[in-house]
Amino acid sequence: MERNESGAPPFLFGRRIVLGVTGGVAAYKAAELVRRLVKAGAQVDVVLTPGGAHFVTPTTFQALSGRPVWCDPWDERRANAMAHIDLTRGADLLLVAPCTADAMARFAQGQADDLLATLALARACPMAVAPAMNRQMWLHPATQRNRERLVADGVLVWGPAEGEQACGETGPGRMIEPEEIVARLEAFFAPKWFSGHAVLVTAGPTYEPLDPVRVLTNLSSGKMGYALAQAFAQAGAAVTLVSGPVSLPTPLGVTRVDVTTAEQMRAAVLERVPGHRIFASVAAVADYRPARVSPQKIKKGAERLTLELVRNPDILAEVAALPEPPWCIGFAAESENLDEYAERKRREKGLQLVVGNLVQEAMGRDENTVVLYDENGRIPLPTADKVQVAWGIVRHVAQRLGLIDTAVERGDL
Structure with a gap:
């Protein structure tokens, strides 16, 4: 088995991953996720929603991935102006992390109102999402229905984890850590x-x-x-x-x-x-x-024991x-x-x-x-x-x- 720079098994080496980043505070973790994926030898194309860009700029993701960042469905950098179709062609996985409650709802309903939602609908590869939201939003019946719909449609739902949240509450809804996402990706491709x-x-x-x-x-x-x-x-x-x-x-x-x-x-x-x-x-x-x-602590005394x-x-x-x-x-x-x-x-x-x-x-x-x-x-x-x-x-x-x-x-x- 060949070794790559990260020392990890080469299951991510040469893989092409399209990473969607939506508008949640956990978007800052996506930067670390990109760094880990690139170190493992993956090619990462970041698709940033307008909400995601409120938390982390395209410049950050471009610097970490070494690739152009995509935000606009009307982006003219593609000769055919069809980034919403082309980006998942040849990709090994579309991963959305963090995935907000709104993004889950749009994916479940098959909407195509921005670049990432259109990619999810027109994709030619598997898809995984890492939910991140307030605990009440996660536990809401509508979100749970959307989760069930996504699973039934073959989408992998990774997480969420439980713990302290940015709003100050504690419970389920935290995005799983980048290290765990990488481990899940390795397991997916192994x-x-x-x-x-x-x-x-x-x-x-x-x-x-x-x-x-x-x-x-x-x-x-x-x-x-x-x-x-x-x-x-x-x-x-x-x-x-x-x-x-x-x-x-x-x-x-x-x-x-x-x-x-x-x-x-x-x-x-x-x-x-x-x-x-x-x-x-x-x-x-x-x-x-x-x-x-000894039922009691042995006391220091004799020179030899x-x-x-x-x-x-x-x-x-x-x-x-x-x-x-x-x-x-x-x-x-x-x-x-x-x-x-x-x-x-x-x-x-x-x-x-x-x-x-x-x-x-x-x-x-x-x-x-x-x-x-x-x-x-x-x-x-x-x-x-x-x-x-x-x-x-x-x-x-x-x-x-x-x-x-x-x-x-x-x-x-």
Whole structure:
């Protein structure tokens, strides 16, 4: 998989997106959205309504997109004076963000009274909207009828989110953040190799308590596991993520289960693993835990403190040994002898795939260098952002399971 400047999978690279910006205060977020899309390699043509121009000027969007901004249905820059027809020809998506209540109403009714509304009616590509309005406007029966009409017409409605609004009220109606819109776009364009399949992923560290305030843990950030869960979800899988304590947002479309200790993680995994085609054990589970947990804080006193540790359950080995196990992916984070230890782990636990890396090159970092080990041997992946690495792993699994042939023939990736 080729890498682009943003480090993200290339599903937006080379895509042409027509972005409609309507007259809501969330128009300022559209500027950040354009910046992110351009960085990911997309070509963005901005269509600005008169209301949108009250909040952000065409000059801003032209500077961010590097493209002319369109406002007037009578714009003569097109030789045929038909920008209202031509702009969506060859486009991959018409996205309206923010989309006001008024814009939703006009789209639902098929009006064509300005350039953006005409584009929506004459488009030759899919369409998505990211609503943004006051909570009462969003909850009004008329807006909900318009939303239902748009969905029935095949328009994707992304959001809105809940939270504080510019009017000072709190509730549903906020436009989802640019980062989430980009994630939804990546998911929209990603090949759906795993549609109809369920994937269970573990991520992050575990905390093994010594007393009420101290724990045994490790330096895992959870980034690799979260990136893998996100990639599987974008590839169409129904993903459940069992996560140790991390400070990462839940990936879009992923069901998250929070746990703290290794025993809690084991219970959560064994409860959910039936029905899952794939199990990816990415979590850095503590190998040992204290034999006894002090009910009170251990006071500093003696020069030495001896702790008795007992082994934690091996979750991956237990899942792989089930009578009807899922397709199992293990991770081997080693400080030396990577090839030897990773291959030994794969054979001893009966795993279909082991992803190996050196901890000094990955722990806590955004980039990773991994080697895949399966029955066919050793397959190194290029050093890349963990999101990129995750897609390399997902692609390899899809190939191994015979899910990728049709996608390759179509040139999806």
